[in-house]
Amino acid sequence: MTIAFRDETFRDDYTFRNSPHAIRRFPFPFHEDRYMYAVNIEPHALPGPKGSVVEFAFDVDEHYVSEMRDRELVLRQDPLRCQALPHMMAAQWDLLELIMTSFARDYPEHFSLERDGERWHWVNRPLGIDQRFVFGDALTLPYEPMEYVTRQAQGDWVIVDQRDGNLWMDAGMVTTQADWSLDFDIGMNFFEWHGPVPLAHELGVFERALKYLMQVRVGSPVRRLNWTMTINPLLDTAPERYPVWGPDRTTVTPDNVGHKAHLRVELQSFWRLPRSNALLFPIRCYLIKLEELVTVPKWARRLPRVLKSLPQELVDYKGLTRYRDTAVAWLSRYDDGAPTSPGGGPD
Amino acid sequence: MLVSGIKSRPVYGTLAPNEQARLNIVFADGEGALAVLAMKPAAPTAFWARTHVIYVAGGSAPQGHFAKLQALGTHSCHEAPTIASALPRLKALLGAARMGTQLYLAGTEPLMGEGMRVAGEYGIRHQSIRTEHRGSLARRVQCVHCKGITESVTTNIVPCAHCGLHLLVRDHYSRRVGAFQGVNIDAEAPGQLPKVEEVFK
Incomplete structure (x- = not known):
């Protein structure tokens, strides 16, 4: 199927929208009317349901071209958003191979890859790229392999090294993050980079998640959803730029909340990389306006119930403090009190 | 010792001499000198003879800790006016160090932080460094x-x-x-x- 790529912005005039098709396939993260942390990891069994965001290894959707343009703008402003420690070069090539072979297999009308030994020919039609290079020779690409390929793949990409019974965040391309800094966190282990998360340490969530992730094998990826909210469809909510986007939280009113407030969902997956034995951690961000979300009756009922019952620590940690009540009041108009069916998908 | 629920902060310990080490490098500031001196009963003369000390007195200068460190009989004992001015010497020692070198950091968190950061540049794993927090929480x-x-x-x-x-x-x-x-x-x-x-x- 050919994807109709939208021409839109994630900054300034914020012309980002979801088509009705994109709304239907939105990865709504709440499987019941309340939310608490859990090790909600499941196999990323491929292919997933047809047309869903988990049909293929990595989802390419209508926002692809515009998201890649936004990434380019972020990197021009701040090159520290893409960093790799020196021992991660083998993992960088692993990543390039995984993305290119997956895209060419899953979206042949948009991407193609020809391989003749180490001589590779990559064509990315949506972005107008035609590149011949030698696999393993970084000097034959315009950027290091991770940066090259993740300038052409939606979502953030973190590569973690596995050693000493822990996972170490040693490389990443991070421009669509929910308020965390790769530049500060690079080099940290699993517990360290999750340090600021409230409640979850005490629940033992991270110990269990770490054990699980260290067992992930080549060819058997796993996935989970995470969520927060963002005012305006801003992909780049980096702490570096917080003085610029933080004030947006004060602009929410009962009249504009449906348009300005977005549910922000991360589809996180975890992949063992074959050469380096590193773990790849793609974090794909999906945004949906509340006014788009309430077009699905089940979600319109469930989201206000979830937000209302959220523990205060999570409200504060997720940065919802100033506008949670406004969002709940607006959303509740769409909640007729009827019971909701289990699971996150629309009825 | 610092006690906190901060997951990303290193856990500091208590200094103890590594008698297997062929070379010891001690980097300390302020009251960290007291942690170094506290190793004295457990450390034979030969240990100190294989030990370099770099010390930044800071606000502890009136206590005269440096003179006591000098009296340990170390291979070298150097006093630097600030942490930043001590780093070139620390780097020189680490750059020349061979397998079997033990690094000790004692004193304020900024000193230990800088020591660990520099040690990392020389391929020393942070888990192998012996540390002890003393003095200011700044x-x-x-x-x-x-x-x-x-x-x-x-x-x-x-x-x-x-x-x-x-x-x-x-x-x-x-x-x-x-x-x-x-x-x-x-x-x-x-x-x-x-x-x-x-x-x-």
């Missing part, structure tokens, strides 16, 4: 916005020494940067600051 803070470092921070909120934004000092520590993270506190309501309190004395 923090080194990196502004997440401009990336500048503000030294000796004792308050919960501090103006960045580089860009001037008011920073909340978060309980999030980077070993690679050797600093806590500072995030602008009044972005959503400029000029409205919570009470500034001295919390890291």
Whole structure:
């Protein structure tokens, strides 16, 4: 199927929208009317349901071209958003191979890859790229392999090294993050980079998640959803730029909340990389306006119930403090009190 | 010893001599000298003869700790006026070090942070370093916005020494940067600051 790529912005005039098709396939993260942390990891069994965001290894959707343009703008402003420690070069090539072979297999009308030994020919039609290079020779690409390929793949990409019974965040391309800094966190282990998360340490969530992730094998990826909210469809909510986007939280009113407030969902997956034995951690961000979300009756009922019952620590940690009540009041108009069916998908 | 629920902050221990080490490098400041001197009963003369000491007295200068360190009979004992001025010497020692070298860090968190960061550049795993916290709780803070470092921070909120934004000092520590993270506190309501309190004395 050919994807109709939208021409839109994630900054300034914020012309980002979801088509009705994109709304239907939105990865709504709440499987019941309340939310608490859990090790909600499941196999990323491929292919997933047809047309869903988990049909293929990595989802390419209508926002692809515009998201890649936004990434380019972020990197021009701040090159520290893409960093790799020196021992991660083998993992960088692993990543390039995984993305290119997956895209060419899953979206042949948009991407193609020809391989003749180490001589590779990559064509990315949506972005107008035609590149011949030698696999393993970084000097034959315009950027290091991770940066090259993740300038052409939606979502953030973190590569973690596995050693000493822990996972170490040693490389990443991070421009669509929910308020965390790769530049500060690079080099940290699993517990360290999750340090600021409230409640979850005490629940033992991270110990269990770490054990699980260290067992992930080549060819058997796993996935989970995470969520927060963002005012305006801003992909780049980096702490570096917080003085610029933080004030947006004060602009929410009962009249504009449906348009300005977005549910922000991360589809996180975890992949063992074959050469380096590193773990790849793609974090794909999906945004949906509340006014788009309430077009699905089940979600319109469930989201206000979830937000209302959220523990205060999570409200504060997720940065919802100033506008949670406004969002709940607006959303509740769409909640007729009827019971909701289990699971996150629309009825 | 520092006690906290901060997951990203290193856990500091108590100094103990590694008698198997062929060479010992001790980097200490202020009351960290007392942690070094406390190894004396457990450390034979031969241990000190294989040991280099770099010491920054700081506010502890009147206590005369450096003279006591000199009396240990170490291979070398150097006093530097500041942490920054001590680093070239530390780097020279680490650069020349062979397998079997043990690094010890004692004193304030900024000193240990800088010591670990530099050691990392020379391929020394942080888990192998022996540490002991003594003295001030003052923090080194990196502004997440401009990336500048503000030294000796004792308050919960501090103006960045580089860009001037008011920073909340978060309980999030980077070993690679050797600093806590500072995030602008009044972005959503400029000029409205919570009470500034001295919390890291």
